[in-house]
Amino acid sequence: xxxxxxxxxxxxxxxxxxxxxxxxxxxxxxxxxxxxxxxxxxxxxxxxxxxxxxxxxxxxxxxxxxxxxxxxxxxxxxxxxxxxxxxxxxxxxxxxxxxxxxxxxxxxxxxxxxxxxxxxxxxxxxxxxxxxxxxxxxxxxxxxxxxxxxxxxxxxxxxxxxxxxxxxxxxxxxxxxxxxxxxxxxxxxxxxxxxxxxxxxxxxxxxxxxxxxxxxxxxxxxxxxxxxxxxxxxxxxxxxxxxxxxxxxxxxxxxxxxxxxxxxxxxxxxxxxxxxxxxxxx
Amino acid sequence: xxxxxxxxxxxxxxxxxxxxxxxxxxxxxxxxxxxxxxxxxxxxxxxxxxxxxxxxxxxxxxxxxxxxxxxxxxxxxxxxxxxxxxxxxxxxxxxxxxxxxxxxxxxxxxxxxxxxxxxxxxxxxxxxxxxxxxx
Numbered sequence: 001x002x003x004x005x006x007x008x009x010x011x012x013x014x015x016x017x018x019x020x021x022x023x024x025x026x027x028x029x030x031x032x033x034x035x036x037x038x039x040x041x042x043x044x045x046x047x048x049x050x051x052x053x054x055x056x057x058x059x060x061x062x063x064x065x066x067x068x069x070x071x072x073x074x075x076x077x078x079x080x081x082x083x084x085x086x087x088x089x090x091x092x093x094x095x096x097x098x099x100x101x102x103x104x105x106x107x108x109x110x111x112x113x114x115x116x117x118x119x120x121x122x123x124x125x126x127x128x129x130x131x132x133x134x135x136x137x138x139x140x141x142x143x144x145x146x147x148x149x150x151x152x153x154x155x156x157x158x159x160x161x162x163x164x165x166x167x168x169x170x171x172x173x174x175x176x177x178x179x180x181x182x183x184x185x186x187x188x189x190x191x192x193x194x195x196x197x198x199x200x201x202x203x204x205x206x207x208x209x210x211x212x213x214x215x216x217x218x219x220x221x222x223x224x225x226x227x228x229x230x231x232x233x234x235x236x237x238x239x240x241x242x243x244x245x246x247x248x249x250x251x252x253x254x255x256x257x258x259x260x261x262x263x264x265x266x267x268x269x270x271x272x273x274x275x276x277x278x279x280x281x282x
Numbered sequence: 283x284x285x286x287x288x289x290x291x292x293x294x295x296x297x298x299x300x301x302x303x304x305x306x307x308x309x310x311x312x313x314x315x316x317x318x319x320x321x322x323x324x325x326x327x328x329x330x331x332x333x334x335x336x337x338x339x340x341x342x343x344x345x346x347x348x349x350x351x352x353x354x355x356x357x358x359x360x361x362x363x364x365x366x367x368x369x370x371x372x373x374x375x376x377x378x379x380x381x382x383x384x385x386x387x388x389x390x391x392x393x394x395x396x397x398x399x400x401x402x403x404x405x406x407x408x409x410x411x412x413x414x415x416x417x
Contacts, residue, residue: 015375059362064314065307085316085366153362155299194399196361197352198294200379201390203398228289232405236295265394267376 002100002177004170004185006047007247007255007276008040009215010133012056012188014084014125015267020132021090033271036261037133040273043259044134045142050181051097052145053104053170055246056126056188057152059084062118068154069116071166073108074123074147075101082122091128091137097144100177104146107173113166123147130188133273152189152240160223160245167249174250187247189240191262192233193269202235203270208262211241212274216257219248237269247276254279291410294383296355305339306358312336312346313363322370352382 016033019025025034061082063069076096081088108115127147135142148170151157158166167185174183191211194202211234214222223245230239248255259275289297296302312333315321325332333343345353346367354364368378380390383399393399405411 060310060314060360060366061317065303065310065360065363083317083319085322085369087319153298153360154303155297192398194295195365195375195379196355196382197296198383199292199399199404200294200383201394201399202401202404203394204401205397207401228292231289231295231297232292233401236292236297264397267374268379268394268398270398 002174002181005182006184007251009187009244009274010130011271012126012129013266013269017129033263049184052184054186055148055243061124062121070151072116072149074118079123082124092140095144101146104173111169150243160242163242163245164223164249167246171250185247185250187244189243191270191272192238194235207233251278293407298360302358309342310360310363313366316366
């Protein structure tokens with residue numbers, strides 16, 4: 001039986017990827033952020049999961065406004081790196097896990113989550129920056145990845161509560177898979193940030209810290225945050241934090257926070273990272 | 283309008299909703315075309331001619347040619363799309379964010395290093411707060 005063993009939440013700020021790709025992570029600007037990533041990398045290397053499900057949003061790369069899937073799962077054997085408008089990031093191609101991905105697609109749809117299925121798609125910084133943050137710069141990524149995209153670009157994104165329930169369904173589906181796999185799930189995006197308009201640059205540390213605390217103290221309360229509240233309190237792009245709820249919903253009731261890191265600024269954004277391990281008997 | 287758009291009371295924010303999606307689609311799809319290196323090259327060589335390929339409104343066209351980043355949002359631009367024009371120009375997200383908020387690159391960078399723009403006083407447009415002293 002496959003099993004979700006841990007969840008990782010992390011921002012996916014594109015500038016973090018650029019700093020790694022250009023080798024500027026040791027500069028005074030970036031050093032405090034990257035130093036805080038080191039314990040997460042050590043933890044993940046030790047955990048050595050068999051596969052990762054990465055919940056993220058595409059940023060006008062794999063999908064345009066032509067067709068906007070609310071929830072999508074990538075079932076391919078490999079996912080090329082997208083050209084986002086300045087050439088693809090120089091990172092390894094992402095290997096998929098078609099057997100588990102197809103199982104998830106089937107299970108989720110029959111469990112009343114109407115997933116869009118992608119046989120071909122490039123992946124952008126939303127997926128590759130979390131890999132870079134947690135795995136560094138290996139010649140090949142250490143595990144296969146199942147991309148799970150959530151629309152947060154065209155309003156409205158799915159609600160936090162719906163995202164949490166999707167996470168619960170992912171957990172049920174993983175546990176029905178007949179191979180012994182140890183699975184980690186990433187929830188990415190956030191934390192507070194606003195990239196647009198006269199209010200660009202908004203950061204709300206108080207909101208972010210309460211959100212991080214709530215992941216273990218009362219995750220269901222966090223799922224009741226409305227889109228308008230995210231946008232008003234955590235910036236228009238802060239609404240990306242709904243994707244953390246997919247991760248949290250997939251972990252079950254009993255979790256332990258094993259690490260967190262919070263740093264402002266990463267370009268326009270408050271960068272957060274949190275590691276949660278499942279503690280339930282399952 | 284059947285769905286309340288209570289986010290319209292947030293100042294300096296252009297939520298890419300159905301209203302903006304309807305007017306912004308063509309503008310954003312022009313931006314999407316810049317994901318291809320050959321299109322970036324054509325656009326840089328002759329911006330006006332390249333824009334002729336897309337049915338932009340005159341105002342949308344003006345905002346692109348003049349790099350009126352804030353103006354683009356007002357005619358349906360979505361920041362994840364319009365930023366691709368900035369990438370063509372060699373600008374970063376932070377450069378554009380500074381320009382949209384009307385301050386110099388240095389002032390904006392300094393604000394971010396000091397912890398970002400405070401939410402205090404930035405929650406509601408003037409006169410729209412539900413109660414006194416709330417933001």
